[in-house]
Amino acid sequence: MGTMSKTPNESLRGWTHVASGKVRDLYAPADLSAHSGRDALLIVASDRISAFDHVLPTPIPDKGKILTALTLWWFEQLKDVTDNHFVSVHVPKEVEGRAMIAERLQMVPVECVVRGYITGSGYQEYKETGQVCGITLPEGLVDGDRLDEPIFTPAAKADLGEHDENITFEQVEERVGKETARQLRDISIALYTKARDLAEERGVILADTKFEFGYRMQPGETDLILADEILTPDSSRFWLIDSYSPGKSQPSLDKQYIRDWLKSEESGWVKDTPPPELPDHVVMKTQERYRHAYERLTGETWKR
Structure with missing residues (x-):
């Protein structure tokens, strides 16, 4: 599956797009009865990345999958502290690995x-x-x-x-x-x-x-x-x-x-203006850091 970056799908099988944040896209179920009557949302983590309150024009490949996998791992580690809204990962095939079904709150x-x-x-x-x-x-x-x-x-x-x-x-x-x-x-x-x-x-x-x-x-x-x-x-x-x-x-x-x-001279970026495209070396280094965080914390090798 390719990287999800610019815009979300308007609909996925059984789900309708209702909102987008800086990184995540939210979908409501077309049929509430399919989720045992529970209020549910499909939360899809894209590969978009934000900084200084701007969504940058360049995505970070695999970022959405890493965010989702790490969140699910932490939910499991911390479930004795407080309840969370996770329901399942039985999501449409187009967004497998980067999405979860969660209770709407x-x-x-x-x-x-x-x-x-x-x-x-x-x-x-x-x-x-x-x-x-x-x-x-x-x-x-x-x-x-x-x-x-x-x-x-x-x-x-x-x-x-x-x-x-x-x-x-x-x-x-x-x-x-x-x-x-x-x-x-x-x-x-x-x-x-x-x-x-x-x-x-x-x-x-x-x-x-x-x-x-x-x-x-x-x-x-x-x-x-x-x-x-x-x-x-x-x-x-x-x-x-x-x-x-x-x-x-x-x-x-x-x-x-x-x-x-x-903030470096290389970027040439002036704050409060649209940010520039990220060069390949910044994308690669950022992706490495996200993957390394996942691997160090979970003890598991990241597999795309």
């Missing part, structure tokens, strides 16, 4: 970011204010330092093409209520902590990541359900323990390589 409008290390936008905010999302951190931290305890640094979900906005815990409480805010924080940190420890056993640092949650569609549901992709190179920062050295940018197994290239 009423999504909570908060990006649940957890940081165990200080870097990226969190480090920039810390340098300016000494805080991240209203949380005061110790003085003197350098880029890449490990925090004494992981912190919950949520963001308000933005529309496609807009930048998610970091918010405080108090702002989460205003949006979803105090009890839900507490649950989001506690479950997110529990998920991160278990995933961090598991990754470290495999020689990988999970610097930060984001989770999304929702409620089942039936009336009266109050249990938060883990949704979307989790702990992939698209939604996380993965560093290798062997090369970890605080005080500088870390070699990573995620899309930081693309961000760094876009």
Whole structure:
């Protein structure tokens, strides 16, 4: 099967396209009874890649398959922490390997970011204010330092093409209520902590990541359900323990390589303009990092 990059199929056998995000395409069932009456979605991970809130014009081959396989692996590892929305991988042949059927949820409008290390936008905010999302951190931290305890640094979900906005815990409480805010924080940190420890056993640092949650569609549901992709190179920062050295940018197994290239003179890119096509060497290096992340974390050889 070829790479899915630019536009989704308007329909797949038994499914109708209903929405697209930066990377994923969503399909609703043509016949609800085919899924035992459950609200279901077909979630297809394309090979599109985004950076700095832009979808880049060049896809990364196999990326969608790696994201799907890694998400399914993490769902299995973390199922004792919280329920997730996965239903099955009995999907149309055209999207085998890059798609899953999942329960449709009423999504909570908060990006649940957890940081165990200080870097990226969190480090920039810390340098300016000494805080991240209203949380005061110790003085003197350098880029890449490990925090004494992981912190919950949520963001308000933005529309496609807009930048998610970091918010405080108090702002989460205003949006979803105090009890839900507490649950989001506690479950997110529990998920991160278990995933961090598991990754470290495999020689990988999970610097930060984001989770999304929702409620089942039936009336009266109050249990938060883990949704979307989790702990992939698209939604996380993965560093290798062997090369970890605080005080500088870390070699990573995620899309930081693309961000760094876009900021380089070679790209010629001016921020807030449409990004350029990626050269072959950037595509290849990015694909290698995604594949390496999958193999290091799961212990399995990636097979196309």
